[in-house]
Amino acid sequence: MKLYDVIIVGGSYAGMAAALQLVRARRSVLVIDAGQRRNRMASHSHGFLAQDGADPAEIARIARAQLQAYPSLSWCEDEAVDAAGTHDAFVVSTARSGQFGARRLVLATGVSDALxxxxxxxxxxxxxxxxxxxxxxxxxxxxxxxxxxxxxxxxxxxxxxxxxxxxxxxxxxxxxxxxxxxxxxxxxxxxxxxxxxxxxxxxxxxxxxxxxxxxxxxxxxAPLNAPSTPLAERLGCPLASTPMGTQIQVDESKQTGLPGVFACGDAARVPHSVSLAVGDGAWAGAQVHRSLVFPTV
Missing domain, CATH: 3.50.50.60 (FAD/NAD(P)-binding domain)
Structure with a gap:
């Protein structure tokens, strides 16, 4: 089982923004993505600087292509079905591709909407x-x-x-x-x-x-939201209730209650938009890198 510096579960806007910070720091990153962007039904994305009115699928496609130009990035098109472990020793199980190990985990799973x-x-x-x-x-x-x-x-x-x-x-x-x-x-x-x-x-x-x-x-x-997968709960990460539903509880560095596990994007913040998800992911990626450099922080 290959060991990565970081596994990011969720390859939408927040997950890719986190990955970009990490691969630019030359860290080995695996993105596991099931291909279910929350805004996949929308034909246009608005309010995102320099991308106002763009097709959200095209924004995601360009982002992924730019990420894959970095040699330390790996991409797995699969569903993460389980996760376990502790700081520096996490294992993520997928539906079809087996298991992968990592020193850090980032949960960028997005949310489900109770319409x-x-x-x-x-x-x-x-x-x-x-x-x-x-x-x-x-x-x-x-x-x-x-x-x-x-x-x-x-x-x-x-x-x-x-x-x-x-x-x-x-x-x-x-x-x-x-x-x-x-x-x-x-x-x-x-x-x-x-x-x-x-x-x-x-x-x-x-x-x-x-x-x-x-x-x-x-x-x-105004639908109530919840993380789209139960991975955070299975890992033992605390959840928080908000007027908009349930989200993964994180601190200012985007780390959950379980050391070494971070969360970002819609699953870990309110309110929700593409631009906010990108900013949240970028901050999370930088903080994950910091935790690898300064492991006691």
Missing amino acids: PEIEGLQARWGRSVFHCPYCHGYELAMGRIGVIAVNPMSLHQAQLLPEWGEVTLLLNNAVEPDAAAREALKRRGVRIESTPVARIEGEADVVLVDGRRLRFAGLFT
Whole structure:
């Protein structure tokens, strides 16, 4: 079993950003990636400096090609199914390619989204149903925006979104704003619709259970997130609860509660975007290298 300096589980934006810092320090790095980017359904990425409007798949392709120009990088297209070990002696098991060893681990696994169970929503996720207004709000051209409530964070989301259009908060039996919340929404010009949602049709048409159809330029929702794999739990890394769900708990150096295991990207921070994931990964990569140079830190 080959021993690497670092194994990075997850080859999306955060994982590749971490890898770049490490291979430029001439460290041996293995990236294990199952090929399931969270934003794979989106055709354009916005808010990422110098890449605004680019195809997120193309951003990932270019990044990987640049990484693979470094001889100390290895790439494994496989799913990491288990991980174990301690500082300087970790083992990652994959579904098809066997086991690999490393002195350090980086968990850049991304997250899964617990979307509302509404007919038609899943098929439009990342296309006309979004979670981040900074990534997708501008393109709605100040049109009508619907916010499908799922938890108390939806009230915050609805108050934020009037910067990008005329907002209607669809309570959908998920939340019930108190008097103070209703007043805050009113001050922001947000309308409230209490009738539950039956389904979504067309581009972003909401059909209510009473048969009414509300047409929107786009829809937003605030799904709860969780790390997309159980590797952190299997390693014994603590998790943290946030208003947006569960994430891997890390310190300022992006190290988890288990020495030698680091985490970055959506799985280890909120909020989420491509640019934030890249920055988080770059910082994590530098801190992993520092831990290899100064192992007592």
